[in-house]
Amino acid sequence: xxxxxxxxxxxxxxxxxxxxxxxxxxxxxxxxxxxxxxxxxxxxxxxxxxxxxxxxxxxxxxxxxxxxxxxxxxxxxxxxxxxxxxxxxxxxxxxxxxxxxxxxxxxxxxxxxxxxxxxxxxxxxxxxxxxxxxxxxxxxxxxxxxxxxxxxxxxxxxxxxxxxxxxxxxxxxxxxxxxxxxxxxxxxxxxxxxxxxxxxxxxxxxxxxxxxxxxxxxxxxxxxxxxxxxxxxxxxxxxxxxxxxxxxxxxxxxxxxxxxxxxxxxxxxxxxxxxxxxxxxxxxxxxxxxxxxxxxxxxxxxxxxxxxxxxxxxxxxxxxxxxxxxxxxxxxxxxxxxxxxxxxxxxxxxxxxxxxxxxxxxxxxxxxxxxxxxxxxxxxxxxxxxxxxxxxxxxxxxxxxxxxxxxxxxxxxxxxxxxxxxxxxxxxxxxxxxxxxxxxxxxxxxxxxxxxxxxxxxxx
Numbered sequence: 001x002x003x004x005x006x007x008x009x010x011x012x013x014x015x016x017x018x019x020x021x022x023x024x025x026x027x028x029x030x031x032x033x034x035x036x037x038x039x040x041x042x043x044x045x046x047x048x049x050x051x052x053x054x055x056x057x058x059x060x061x062x063x064x065x066x067x068x069x070x071x072x073x074x075x076x077x078x079x080x081x082x083x084x085x086x087x088x089x090x091x092x093x094x095x096x097x098x099x100x101x102x103x104x105x106x107x108x109x110x111x112x113x114x115x116x117x118x119x120x121x122x123x124x125x126x127x128x129x130x131x132x133x134x135x136x137x138x139x140x141x142x143x144x145x146x147x148x149x150x151x152x153x154x155x156x157x158x159x160x161x162x163x164x165x166x167x168x169x170x171x172x173x174x175x176x177x178x179x180x181x182x183x184x185x186x187x188x189x190x191x192x193x194x195x196x197x198x199x200x201x202x203x204x205x206x207x208x209x210x211x212x213x214x215x216x217x218x219x220x221x222x223x224x225x226x227x228x229x230x231x232x233x234x235x236x237x238x239x240x241x242x243x244x245x246x247x248x249x250x251x252x253x254x255x256x257x258x259x260x261x262x263x264x265x266x267x268x269x270x271x272x273x274x275x276x277x278x279x280x281x282x283x284x285x286x287x288x289x290x291x292x293x294x295x296x297x298x299x300x301x302x303x304x305x306x307x308x309x310x311x312x313x314x315x316x317x318x319x320x321x322x323x324x325x326x327x328x329x330x331x332x333x334x335x336x337x338x339x340x341x342x343x344x345x346x347x348x349x350x351x352x353x354x355x356x357x358x359x360x361x362x363x364x365x366x367x368x369x370x371x372x373x374x375x376x377x378x379x380x381x382x383x384x385x386x387x388x389x390x391x392x393x394x395x396x397x398x399x400x401x402x403x404x405x406x407x408x409x410x411x412x413x414x415x416x417x418x419x420x421x422x423x424x425x426x427x428x429x430x431x432x433x434x435x436x437x438x439x440x441x442x443x444x445x446x447x448x449x450x451x452x453x454x455x456x457x458x459x460x
Contacts, residue, residue: 041200042098045150045193049143050095056140057088063138076123080116080136087112101151110148110160113141117167132178135171145190154194161187221419233363235260308348321348323386326355327377330362336376344381346446350424354388354444357420357428361390361440369394369438385426385446391439397432417442 064081068074087108094105116137121129123136135141141164149157165183172179235256242253308321322343331337346354358377365375373394380387417440418428426444 041204042150042197045197046095046097046101049146049150050092052146053088053095053140053143054092056138056143057085060134060136060138060140061085063134064136067133070125070128071123072125073123076119077136080119080123084112084116084137084140095147098151101147103151106144106147106151106160109144110163113137113144113164114167117141117164117171120171121173129172132176135168142186142189145186146193149190149194150197152194153198154191157190157194158187161190218423222423308351319348320345321351323351323354323379323388326351327358327379327388330358330377334371334374335362336374338376338378340379340381342381344379344386346386346444350444353420353424354386354426354442357417357442358388358390360417361442365390365392365394365438368397386444388442388444389439390442391437393437396434396436397430397438 061081064077068078071077091105091109094100094102117135120135124133145157145161145164148160165187168179168183169175238256239253239260242249242251242256245253308325323346324339324344328337328339362375362377365373369375369392373392375390375392378389378391380389421428421442421444424444425447426442428443429441430438431441432438
């Protein structure tokens, strides 16, 4: 085998090893993920039904035993109670969950209840029946109707309890007040429980769907925000530069503009875009300056700037970073930067997100306020949060424009600014008066992000 022949084999072996390593790492990552334990709202009802059937069986056996000598044919009653006990022993697990509770079991349970009711006149005396003596299964019968209610809802409950009601009226052979009272009580209770179960199931499905939508929306916003900070800005730059150069470049710019509109539409509709790349320069060619890592010699104070990294690179989430080191490069002829005399510390990953939001705000100034507009950046170190204010002397934002831009798929404010700060537990506020400029206040807490929010870039 020649050296040239060995190269593909070695490459294939390396690719196979890499794929195996990625698979092993993915398995380890999945193993480290916390397991979400979900408990159905029906489970307590099934447990309660199981306990009810056991307790009412004991009650029915005790009542029958105490009145054994008063029955006309006590052996027949004893045979039924024995059969009912065996049925309970064999099927007690059927009411522990919805999966185990089958239709066959429900109809078998209902058959035992109805058979016990209709068997009562054959084993008991007429005087005891007229006097209001309980049937052989007694209150155990209600468990059969409740099983239908929990399994199938109020319609199943209404059907099963109606069958039980007819059997009780046939056993009593008259519309006695106590019999009608007991029949109505079982009917209403089973139907009500069935309705509650249906509502609980609908609420559980709605909650599960809402959680899925929230998770998908958060991921979509994160990916869309990354696309806005890179691909969309590059396409917008190509469109503007192409139009300015003319000729073939103008056609290229037109095509870039069409792709920008198409990509904004896809992002807004929920398409999962490609993996995030490093932040690209914006139209003014200044976005890349944000990524400069400033050390102790370039800002006052200790060397907290050494822990600050450009956006799009991995950051040590827990390492302190001086926010001034990330925001100072924005200062220039059109931007005035004001900072405290002491370091303004945030975890490095959170500081990078705040810097990206400030960069997006300055992009809006350049695009909407014009190249001649002046911007001011003010950093304030509050006890519980870091406050960064970006103000310009542009024409201001017309009322309702931010909401219209979000509906049109313009993601700068909705995702690159507001979305970033929301995931950090912070907030963004706009103060704008037409003709008097715009002021954006970006507030980031110094503590950790809220539960369920976006994790730091370092993969914490």
